Amino acid sequence: MWQIFKNLWFRDTHEDALFINDTAVRIRAGILLFIPLYMGLTLWSAIFGGHWIVDGDSLHDTLDTDFDGNIIYSAHVIRRTWDYTIQTWVLLYGLFELLAGMFVWSSRLSPLILLSSLLAARQPKVWRPLAPKRFAWALGSVFITLCLIFFNPDTFADWVNKLAGHQLLPETQQYLSYWIPTLVFVCIGFMWLEAVLGFCVGCKIHWLLVKLHILKEHCETCNNLDWEAIAHRKAERDAQNASARTTQPTPRTDP
Template identity: 60%
Template sequence: MSWFKNTWFRDPNEEILFINDTAVRIRAGMMLAIPLFMALTLFDVAYTSPWIVNTNSIEDTYEVNDASQIIYSGEMTRRTYDYTVQTALLFYGLFELLAGMFVWTSRLSPTIHLSTYLARNKRAEWKPLTPKRFAWSLGITLVTLCLVFFNPDVFANWVNALFGAELLPTTYNYIPYWFPVNLVWVCIALMWFEAVLGFCLGCKIHSLLVWMGIIKEPCYACHNIDWDEIRRKHEVT
């Protein structure tokens, strides 16, 4: 039951925390469901008809247009969109990203417990938590932008109330559809790379910033030496 006590941490009491990357990849595969659902929602909003046609009301007008096409008349209503489910899922995704950053919050995450359980019989790959925190911070930014798109009036009211001026409109969505549509595909690609290929772009960016000296970090590899494995190799030779 150590997987339940420690979740995906090698040792929660370590000064520099390491997590099981196998469990991280399993969790990324589970969380991939959220951006996929958002992609379907955005496709429906951006690329399908905003009109609902009452087929029983369609009648032939016995007229044609300039292209010699028959003109019909009918009753149509404009679709309205309710993003309550999407907003709830995005807030849950935001919670999951935040939960993975600390030991005590990780115990509140269902996906961390489930992914750790699924990885219990697989060989653990210990990687430092700090680069993952940086990557998840980028994910938090993307999720926040999606929340603003789905709730533009709420965000506009907060901004306008904070600054005491009408800086953002509250009667229409000021974020163009192409922005979240492209953003959600970026999220899907990054999570797919993490889950399937084990490639974490945020971690690579973090490493680049450390190499450039912008971020000061210790040598994590020095803290990740498997002395037991080294001892076993010497015993074999």
């Protein structure tokens, strides 16, 4: 138990190349999955929910019908507005969790890292390098940041305009594309793959960028391969196969 509080999900906090327990990572991903699910329900309500609030006391029958025979009512209605304060705080916490896992000192500030490490204590430990996970969490942080700006365009525009000293972004209209909220559903897919199947999409993208020489940070697991030992074992197998071929009896041929 003391080792969990000391190292959290790290194999050794003093290693040059940090390794983390992938079992704990998957547990935390399963918990954090509730954040994009909640945001997905918010978007569903905002897009497909009712856009008008009807005052029931003002609903009156006009004693008239339309061409299809439907009764026409008159009512006092109010255009519905959405307050994303709670969703903003939820997204900020998700952003904090992703950024906190990137370093040893910041991981100690995360309650979910401690909780997932405790839940994974009795499970088999699977050590994975931290570098690809950092890339995956950085990608998720970009998604969350874009969603935060989308839900709070006026606040972000006010900050940018004050820093710039003049108006760069409009403060009274949405200036981001409406496809950005769909990143919530991308996050749901990515986190489900991580939590349920153990498939880290961000890690695969990291591997591809290293393969294309865009990133120079290679996977530590690959760097630790002993190529001399592999070559030695291959030479031994080749020698055994050659010896087996020479010791096989030659087929007899009749004159």
